[in-house]
Amino acid sequence: MKEIRLAYYSKPADTFRFTDLEPVLASSRRNNERFNVTGLLGLTSTHFMHYLEGPRESVSHIFSKIIHDRRHRDVTFYGVGEIEDRLIPEYPLALVGGKAFSEELCTRLFGRKTIIPSLLNQRAAMALFSALAQDRMRMEESENLLREALDDDYFEISF
Amino acid sequence: MKLTRLALYCQPSDTFRLANLAGILERNREYNGNFDISAVMAMTQTHFMYVMEGPREAVSQSFSQIMFDSNFKNVVLFGMEEISERMFDAGPVDFISADAFSVEFCREAVNMPRLLPSLLSYENAKRLLLKASRKRDILKKSQQLIDDCANEDYFEIAV
Numbered sequence: 001m002k003e004i005r006l007a008y009y010s011k012p013a014d015t016f017r018f019t020d021l022e023p024v025l026a027s028s029r030r031n032n033e034r035f036n037v038t039g040l041l042g043l044t045s046t047h048f049m050h051y052l053e054g055p056r057e058s059v060s061h062i063f064s065k066i067i068h069d070r071r072h073r074d075v076t077f078y079g080v081g082e083i084e085d086r087l088i089p090e091y092p093l094a095l096v097g098g099k100a101f102s103e104e105l106c107t108r109l110f111g112r113k114t115i116i117p118s119l120l121n122q123r124a125a126m127a128l129f130s131a132l133a134q135d136r137m138r139m140e141e142s143e144n145l146l147r148e149a150l151d152d153d154y155f156e157i158s159f
Numbered sequence: 160m161k162l163t164r165l166a167l168y169c170q171p172s173d174t175f176r177l178a179n180l181a182g183i184l185e186r187n188r189e190y191n192g193n194f195d196i197s198a199v200m201a202m203t204q205t206h207f208m209y210v211m212e213g214p215r216e217a218v219s220q221s222f223s224q225i226m227f228d229s230n231f232k233n234v235v236l237f238g239m240e241e242i243s244e245r246m247f248d249a250g251p252v253d254f255i256s257a258d259a260f261s262v263e264f265c266r267e268a269v270n271m272p273r274l275l276p277s278l279l280s281y282e283n284a285k286r287l288l289l290k291a292s293r294k295r296d297i298l299k300k301s302q303q304l305i306d307d308c309a310n311e312d313y314f315e316i317a318v
Contacts, residue, residue: 080237
């Protein structure tokens with residue numbers, strides 16, 4: 001069985017609300033678990049950045065659902081490649097919020113103070129996902145923030 | 160601009176007719192021509208295989224269109240990578256019919272007697288399509304078959 005990783009960035013649709021994230025995450029996690037796919041969803045102040053890994057057919061199937069989802073648009077690939085080991089094997093879909101993309105991390109990885117997804121090449125994007133996958137503290141913080149925000153109705157995706 | 164290569168395989172949908180191919184190729188060629196994408200589309204007895212090269216955003220958008228095309232189903236990604244130069248000396252979409260994939264050809268290209276896309280790695284898929292796309296006589300014959308079939312209504316995809 002061939003396992004692959006797939007990474008892309010996209011923009012939230014004009015009607016997207018921060019509180020839409022909870023159902024998106026819940027259904028994505030259910031689907032990912034069902035198809036043995038793991039991954040990470042990063043939120044910058046302007047874009048989604050998404051990393052998926054698992055069996056080739058499963059990742060392609062999940063991605064076909066993602067690309068049809070009207071809550072985001074302008075899906076652009078960073079890359080798709082075969083893998084030996086998973087980067088984030090234990091999470092169906094980890095969430096990392098804007099604070100994870102710190103000035104220190106961005107400067108260290110690609111020499112800029114802020115994250116601009118469209119400027120990242122494949123290598124830089126993968127380095128970023130690797131760093132984010134190790135930041136368990138930020139993942140937990142992001143989940144907590146999402147839970148706290150559920151009663152609100154932010155338009156902004158940054159937090 | 161980031162130049163990329165993407166390869167996939169998929170199945171024809173249940174409603175696919177061979178007569179649809181001329182229209183599919185025409186639309187695809189127009190889009191690819193407008194956005195500097197070069198591509199090779201091959202048909203096996205059971206699947207389509209497709210490789211394209213071009214700017215990252217355009218390739219991503221073209222892939223989205225394939226996902227939304229009701230002629231295809233079960234789209235599976237072989238891989239997608241950034242490249243420094245194009246490997247395929249192809250037009251907007253060069254078409255290769257199943258005739259190209261003889262036992263001898265498949266053995267020579269990927270050491271398999273038959274072409275089974277789901278068993279191919281990304282590297283083997285590229286090798287196979289590259290080898291087939293360099294056979295100008297096959298390309299010419301394949302295109303002629305499409306032109307001849309455009310007014311017919313075959314259900315079978317093999318030509």
